[in-house]
Amino acid sequence: MKEMKxxxxxxxxxxxxxxxxxxxxxxxxxxxxxxxxxxxxxQIVKRRxxxxxxxxxxxxxxxxxxxxxxxxxxxxxxxDQQLPIVVMTGYGSxxxxxxxxxxxxxxxxQKPWKNALLLTILQAQIRYREIEQQGIKxxxxxxxLRKQLAAPCSGIxxxxxxxxxxxxxxxxxxxxxxxxxxxGENGTGKSMLASYLHQCSERNDQPFVSxxxxxxxxxxxESEMFGHVKGAxxxxxxxxxxxxEIADGGTLFxxxxxxxxxxxxxxxxRVLEEHQFEKVGSSKTQQVDVRLVSATNxxxxxxxxxxxxxxxxxxxxxxxxINIPALRERVADIMPLALYFLKKYAxxxxxxxxxxxxxxxxxxxxxEWPGNIRELSHxxxxxxxxxxxxxITINDLGLNKGANAEHSNPFDIEHSTLDVIEKHxxxxxxxxxxxxxxxxxxxxxxxxxxYYRRLEKHDI
Numbered sequence: 001m002k003e004m005k006x007x008x009x010x011x012x013x014x015x016x017x018x019x020x021x022x023x024x025x026x027x028x029x030x031x032x033x034x035x036x037x038x039x040x041x042x043q044i045v046k047r048r049x050x051x052x053x054x055x056x057x058x059x060x061x062x063x064x065x066x067x068x069x070x071x072x073x074x075x076x077x078x079x080d081q082q083l084p085i086v087v088m089t090g091y092g093s094x095x096x097x098x099x100x101x102x103x104x105x106x107x108x109x110q111k112p113w114k115n116a117l118l119l120t121i122l123q124a125q126i127r128y129r130e131i132e133q134q135g136i137k138x139x140x141x142x143x144x145l146r147k148q149l150a151a152p153c154s155g156i157x158x159x160x161x162x163x164x165x166x167x168x169x170x171x172x173x174x175x176x177x178x179x180x181x182x183x184g185e186n187g188t189g190k191s192m193l194a195s196y197l198h199q200c201s202e203r204n205d206q207p208f209v210s211x212x213x214x215x216x217x218x219x220x221x222e223s224e225m226f227g228h229v230k231g232a233x234x235x236x237x238x239x240x241x242x243x244x245e246i247a248d249g250g251t252l253f254x255x256x257x258x259x260x261x262x263x264x265x266x267x268x269x270r271v272l273e274e275h276q277f278e279k280v281g282s283s284k285t286q287q288v289d290v291r292l293v294s295a296t297n298x299x300x301x302x303x304x305x306x307x308x309x310x311x312x313x314x315x316x317x318x319x320x321x322i323n324i325p326a327l328r329e330r331v332a333d334i335m336p337l338a339l340y341f342l343k344k345y346a347x348x349x350x351x352x353x354x355x356x357x358x359x360x361x362x363x364x365x366x367x368e369w370p371g372n373i374r375e376l377s378h379x380x381x382x383x384x385x386x387x388x389x390x391x392i393t394i395n396d397l398g399l400n401k402g403a404n405a406e407h408s409n410p411f412d413i414e415h416s417t418l419d420v421i422e423k424h425x426x427x428x429x430x431x432x433x434x435x436x437x438x439x440x441x442x443x444x445x446x447x448x449x450x451y452y453r454r455l456e457k458h459d460i
Contacts, residue, residue: 232281
């Protein structure tokens with residue numbers, strides 16, 4: 001990641017002042033933009049981000065009172081609330097300086113200035129702005145992380161040769177910045193493997209941001225992904241940092257990418273191609289540096305043929321494609337995973353469990369696992385409470401003795417809550433449609449975003 005110059009915009013109607021400041025600041029490796037009027041400054045601030053604005057308080061219309069400069073401060077703040085403003089005045093009036101600070105200026109300096117003092121003030125304001133922006137970004141990142149940490153997640157258990165091969169590929173790819181597409185059935189651990197890729201990379205000290213694309217409604221897509229400015233739309237009561245900005249320098253994981261609305265795929269493609277975006281309601285272009293990892297269980301080539309997914313976007317997403325094997329294809333991992341979940345839930349609920357009897361073990365190994373690791377996790381959690389003693393039996397698991405028998409889901413509709421009933425119906429539909437969330441959502445009459453919100457709610 002290359003280091004970027006700090007950008008400063010200077011407004012003064014005296015070209016000699018502008019030349020002197022430009023020479024001084026360029027020598028200190030600042031990116032300097034100069035203008036001679038408030039109007040010019042405001043037009044540029046609408047389009048670009050700056051680290052600090054250095055402005056005169058008096059212009060040609062009014063050379064003594066500072067009123068034009070005070071109005072300019074107010075106008076700048078209406079465009080960019082976080083932009084630090086340092087004011088200059090040749091009259092040294094303490095009243096004008098106080099008025100400027102009340103209007104929103106961060107600091108002031110008298111003309112003629114001392115170079116060392118001016119540089120110190122500018123450096124301090126740039127640093128304050130960086131800290132403030134970092135605080136806003138971290139607050140948003142922490143809110144997202146709290147959601148992610150609330151979801152159950154197993155450690156990486158990979159004794160099977162197929163999963164050992166996958167982990168080896170991820171470890172090698174982690175050294176690059178190539179975009180990775182993870183494919184495979186629901187519940188195979190794609191999100192966990194995306195996190196593993198991030199931890200193995202040189203970006204591991206930067207954010208890992210996960211987004212379930214199916215849970216974002218189309219009308220909020222741009223705001224969620226790119227952020228918005230205050231007043232951009234009716235409910236935009238504050239500035240919002242988008243997922244791309246939060247993940248800047250780190251890794252952005254887009255889960256269920258087949259659910260990205262076709263109308264928004266062009267916006268996403270542009271970010272991947274140019275590493276630039278604009279917040280909703282802003283004309284300023286921001287640079288972003290993210291490593292993109294995506295995941296889907298949908299047939300993307302079929303969606304492309306149906307006109308539901310852009311082919312050029314797929315090419316950008318899948319520089320390398322890795323298929324995650326289903327649990328039934330990695331039998332060597334079934335019992336290690338089952339024992340892991342048994343210990344996890346026994347510890348969570350403070351219940352003693354000694355393991356599985358032979359019949360239960362055989363049934364676990366023979367079962368087809370249409371819901372993969374997620375289904376195994378739920379089954380073990382339920383079995384702990386159904387168990388009559390400290391050993392899990394085949395009846396506790398809800399599995400028959402047959403090799404591929406479907407497991408039953410004990411369910412009492414007369415005494416169950418609405419949430420329990422809803423969860424049961426969603427699981428039943430997933431099983432009926434071979435774990436296809438799109439068909440399941442359609443059969444329930446739910447939109448993609450509503451369906452995925454329910455999946456998250458019920459931890460399915």
